[in-house]
Amino acid sequence: MSRVTAVNLDEVDWRILAILQAEARISFKELGHRIGLTGTAIAERVRKLEDEGVIEGYNVNLNREKLGFPVMAFLKLRVNAEHCKHLREQSIALPEVIEMHRVVGSEYYILKIVLPSMQHLEAVLEKFLQFGAVDVSIVLSTTVDRKRLQKQSSETR
């Protein structure tokens, strides 16, 4: 198990990340203006964050409904050990599966899937039921999503 040490960030780095989490296409000049530094200084800090691997990339935030995937669901799968490899391959290959996490309990997986309609759910479920038991939770509404990571106090709260 690889141990990843946290990088030391100062207040300015956290402020940069807070803004980038909401407006990743902002110019360094504007970013510097908001924080009170020059664009040059900001550019250097951002490059450092990229080099250290704190920043892994930049994404666009898309509206699922408008792209034709109004249905979202979580699947919890209990999979026999011999099927794990196939489940991985299936999850990577299926465009419907946007997240897959192995969770505690020897052979449990949680998948997040998106679908054009409820009619598609049955077809996707069929693909996973061959591996083991599936517990389905269909999302009705989302209250919190992509909340920004922020500096937390170091105490155990």
Added chain:
Amino acid sequence: MSRVTAVNLDEVDWRILAILQAEARISFKELGHRIGLTGTAIAERVRKLEDEGVIEGYNVNLNREKLGFPVMAFLKLRVNAEHCKHLREQSIALPEVIEMHRVVGSEYYILKIVLPSMQHLEAVLEKFLQFGAVDVSIVLSTTVDRKRLQKQSSETR
């Protein structure tokens, strides 16, 4: 319940979105170069996608471990109706809760949380146990994350 109609996108739009999902800070000129259009044409299409609400924003993709949140978990909560409002407020206020979804089953919620350490889990659980039963799934590893949304065939596969 508001009904959101899917927007009609052509092949070029989907190719733009595919690239932006991976490299959101790319210049319009470079984006146009890869697709075979001019930067001006791309900029116009992107602005249209923003105006239509297909593109909701741009994010930076951060490394949780390096920011000091190596632990991730899913909570499934069964909450009494009178506690729903407090659960919402709690989830919005707590920086540890990065997603909250209401799922089928009259009073079920799924939360995704991130934590600096396992020691923090207990404190967070305490806050939710007052509302009802909590089922915890600690993430061991993530196989698929932020998979790109892509055009799917319209047939029920």
Added chain:
DNA sequence: GGTGAAATGGGAGTAGC
């Protein structure tokens, strides 16, 4: 570690087609 200035190359935005 930051500023400020100058120079370069390239991106963004606009107007006309």
Added chain:
DNA sequence: GCTACTCCCATTTCACC
């Protein structure tokens, strides 16, 4: 959708603090 144009931004390099 393209081209041509202008303006602004990013990047590098310098001296400086």
